[in-house]
Amino acid sequence: MPGGGATSGTRTSVRIAVIGDRGTGKSSLIAASAAESFRPEVPPVLPPTRLPSDYYPDNVPIVIIDTSSSLEYRGKLAEEVKRADAVVLTYACDQPLTLNRLSTFWLHELRRLEIRAPVIVAGCKLDRRDEEYNLSVEMMPLMQQFREIETCIECSAANMLQIQEVFYFAQKAVLHPTAPLFDQETQALRPRCMRALKRIFILCDLDMDCALNDDELNEFQVKCFNSPLQSAEVVGVKSVVREKLPEGVNELGLTLTGFLFLHALFIEKGRIETTWTVLRKFGYNDELKLGDDYLSFPKKKAPDQSVELTSETVEFLKGIFSTFDDDKDGVLRENELEDLFSTAPESPWDEAPYKEAVDKTPLRGLSLSGFLSQWALMTLLDPAQTIANLIYVGHNSDAASALHITRRRLLDKKKQQTERNVFQCFVFGPKKAGKSALLTSLLGRPFSENYTPTTSERYAVNIVQQHAGNKKTLILQEIPEDGVKKLLSNKESLAACDVAVFVYDSSSESSLNGAVELLSYVARQGEESGFGMPCLLIAAKNDLDTSSTSNRDSAKICVDMGIDAPIPISVKERDINDVFSRIVNAAQQPNLNVPETDQGRSQKRYKKLVNNALMCLSVGAAATFVGLVAYRTYAARKNTSS
Structure with a gap:
């Protein structure tokens, strides 16, 4: 699999700052590279120098910034290295003190400035050093201590020795960085790189026999490098792999293990641009994720529109679920789920808000309803992430056709009906009212007496069976007590809400007062923004002694505001009074249960x-x-x- 010319992504230029002690040859290095000849006399600090796009094979121009090491220039130097894509750090081969200064000052200074750019260490004035010197032996401890060093090279402007290579390596470190692909310490491909290459291997394995035959290898070569492989080259590639890693080749062709081995070999031999060419041909960016061109969702949506999976996409996901359910027990266990997402940069549901948002089986697996619920939640919150992960797991249709933008909720209210299949419900309420218990109940988890205050937004999602046999997906979003004002500071925040519930402890008048206060506040915000939504009061903890006064008060409040009577529930006794179906019903009738305040009535x-x-x-x-x-x-x- 010989590599051809590498691509450079979408970058239009590379900015390189040259730093180091005074007299180490910075300006001479730059001048010699630009003029392609030695200049005995150069100014102390050169103006920005541009190397044209055709100077190096990647066809990306370079702008080189010379710097002064004097104290009065230190602020300017800091600005330049922060703007740089790469840093060339110089020392003089005939001045050992300047070499020591790399570790005692310069590299620590770059870390102090939090510079993330790759560093090329360049020893200048090689023609002036007499004694023999083993560069790799001397530099190895420095490179191990400072992993930001990409390459060490020595050069001579006077003899025009390896001058152009200095900036070639600097440009290469930017256009084809090593760190995202390869761990220098373990000498192995990084997990995200392996995942991307695995996906590419699967895409190229057209007959799906887990090996790339000669024809598939040739198509891969043409796609990535615009040139076919000769028969002798195919044989040579296989021979190299078979010699080093026998399981890398079988009777059918190059296996995934062999494919990964080849790329590790390219990187070890300094041909990292070969692997980057492959990755970029298949749409990957520097973070080893699919670029925006692959993930664009061109349709604009209003704040009160949401995004759902199309029915075709749901059927595709059901097929994926069945494919990776190896033991056919109707559950994706952790290892099966990891296998499913092994061609994605990482499993998308390992962190909040997805990690605890769905019901898990006793073995921490996902049922089909939990699996589809996770996709519904991700689609609502981050459609681009859904598109990306659909592509990672093998969805090959047009990205935009995988998702559906719903009708505006304002129009739904006028038509007095909605066509949505996924509903988002904001859960408000004072402390210890039972909000978290409501979310836990949606997931079918047992009630817990332990109280843990919610400090950040939390989600629960499940499929709700309706009386008519229809199924809808309900997403509950718990709003922390101290997060209400922050949420509503954005006038469009309620646009995303299909229905809001206000939970209160039915044994506490103060809890009822707190819930009503929140209800009035949210209702006013809805009236002012025009995004008023159906609201319900939920009388939680119905197993405790309830106050008849509270019952009368809450019923009167509902009548006054034009919404349904409070729904009494007891999560502890598993008496939830069909609350989730009633929440979905309220969301399906967006013109009803929209509370009116005195202010709203006056305005009307x-x-x-x-x-x-x-x-x-x-x-x-x-x-x-x-x-x-x-x-x-x-x-x-x-x-x-x-």
Whole structure:
């Protein structure tokens, strides 16, 4: 698999800062590289120097920034290294003190400035050193201590020795960085690189026999390097792999193990651009994720629109679930789930908000409903992430066709119905009201007496069976008590909410008061923003002694605000009173249960009065117009008869 010319992604230039002690040859190095000849006299600090795009094979121009090491220039130097894509750090081969200064000052200074750019160590004035010197032996401890060093090289401007190589290695470190692909310490491919290459291998294995035959290898070569492999080259590639790693080749062709071995070999031999060419041909960026071109979701959506999976995509995911359910027990265990996402940069559900958002089986596996619920949640929160992971697991249709943008909720309210299949419910309530218990109940988990305050937004998602046999996905988002004002500071925050519930402890009047206060506050925000949504009160902890006064008060509040009576539930006794189906029903009727405040009613009356007044004015204006026309007609007739 010989490598051809490498691509450089979308980068249009590479900026390189040259730093080091005074007199180490920085300016001479730059001048010699630009002029391709030695200049005995150069200024102390050169202006920015540009190497044209055709200077190196990657066809990306380079801008080289010379710097001064003087104290008064230190601030400017810091600015330049922070703007640089790569840093060339120089020492003088005939001045051992400047070499020591790399570890005692310069490399520590770069770390202090939090510079993440790759560093090329360049020993200048090689022609002035007399004694023999083993560069690799001397530099190995330095490179082990400072992993940011990409390459060490020695050069001579006077003899034009390895001058161009200095900036070639600096550009290469930017366009084809080693760190994302290869762990120098373990001398092995990094996990994310292996995952990307595994996906590429699977895509190229057209007959799906877990090996790349000669034809598939040739197609791969043409796609990545625009040139076919000769028969002798195919034989040579296989021979190299078979000699070093017998399991890398079988009777069918190159195995995945052999494919990964070849790329590790390329990198070890300094041909990292070969692997980067392959990755970029298949759409990967420097973070080893698919680039934006692959993930674009071009349709714009209004704040009160949501994104769902299409029915075709749901069927695809059901097929994927079945494929990776090796033991066919209806559950994806952790190892099966890891295998499913082994061609993605990482499993997307290992962190919040997905990690604890769905029901898990006793063996920490996912049922089909839990699997589809995770996809529904990810699609609602991050459609681009859904598209990416669909592609990673083998979805090959047009990315935008995999998802569906729902109709605006404002239009749903006018039509008094919705076509959505996934509903997002905000869960509000005072402390210890039972919000978290409600989320836990949706997931079918047992009740716990242990109280843990929720400090950040938390999600629970599950499929809810409706009375008519329909299934809808319900996403509960718990809003922490101290996060309500922050959430509602964004006027469009309620646009994403299909229904809101307000949970209170039915044995506590203060809890009811807190829930009502939140309900009124949210209702006002909804009226002001125009994104009012159905709201329900949930009387939690119904197993405790409830106050008849609280019951009367809560019922009266619901009547006054025009919403349904409170729903009593007891998660502890598993008496949830069909609450999740009722939440979904409320979301499906967006014109009902939208609370009205006194302020909202006043505004409605005012608008009605204004509209009535405008109507009267319109009628009066019309009568005046008709009268004027009649008078003119009468006058015209009178003049004619005269």
